[in-house]
Amino acid sequence: MFRVLKGRKQENGDSMSEFHFSSSPTMEDIRRLQSQFTAERDWNQFHQPRNLLLALVGEVGELAELFQWKGEVAEGLPGWTPSQRESLSQELSDVLIYLLELAEKCHVDLPQAVLTKMQLNAKKYPVGRVQGSAKKYTEYSSEDGACSTPQQ
Numbered sequence: 001m002f003r004v005l006k007g008r009k010q011e012n013g014d015s016m017s018e019f020h021f022s023s024s025p026t027m028e029d030i031r032r033l034q035s036q037f038t039a040e041r042d043w044n045q046f047h048q049p050r051n052l053l054l055a056l057v058g059e060v061g062e063l064a065e066l067f068q069w070k071g072e073v074a075e076g077l078p079g080w081t082p083s084q085r086e087s088l089s090q091e092l093s094d095v096l097i098y099l100l101e102l103a104e105k106c107h108v109d110l111p112q113a114v115l116t117k118m119q120l121n122a123k124k125y126p127v128g129r130v131q132g133s134a135k136k137y138t139e140y141s142s143e144d145g146a147c148s149t150p151q152q
């Protein structure tokens with residue numbers, strides 16, 4: 001499930017993975033497959049937005065449990081067993097499945113919404129002003145130049 005990755009070094013010596021996803025399935029493919037799964041079981045009666053949100057939060061909890069008490073975990077999860085990695089794949093997938101179905105049932109076009117949100121993020125956090133700092137945009141003073149109230 002997890003690919004062996006070629007690593008490259010950043011200028012500061014930290015390794016940066018060249019990991020990338022497969023080009024399919026798309027978000028729309030997953031939405032359609034889950035929609036089919038739900039309809040075939042007559043489960044739309046249970047899959048209202050609030051229930052999907054609760055299911056999503058439950059799966060996020062299961063995901064968090066895999067990291068619980070481990071301390072800091074490095075990129076690529078060195079030392080994790082194949083079974084732990086498989087559990088992680090499954091929990092991440094459960095989160096994504098419920099997230100996409102929740103977006104569908106709320107009529108949010110998630111692939112477009114995420115692009116719009118990332119453009120907003122880039123405006124809130126201009127590279128030249130925030131590079132190397134993890135401060136939230138509200139913590140920058142107007143003298144720093146970062147937007148304290150970014151425009152939608």
Ligand SMILES: Nc1ccn([C@H]2C[C@H](O)[C@@H](COP(=O)(O)OP(=O)(O)OP(=O)(O)O)O2)c(=O)n1
Binds near residue numbers: 046094098
């Ligand atoms: N009413 C349901 C039940 C399940 N699923 C789908 C979406 C999730 O991907 C997965 C969730 O299944 P489980 O509730 O059995 O949870 P887990 O797979 O996490 O099993 P466990 O809780 O034993 O780890 O199945 C769904 O769409 N609707």
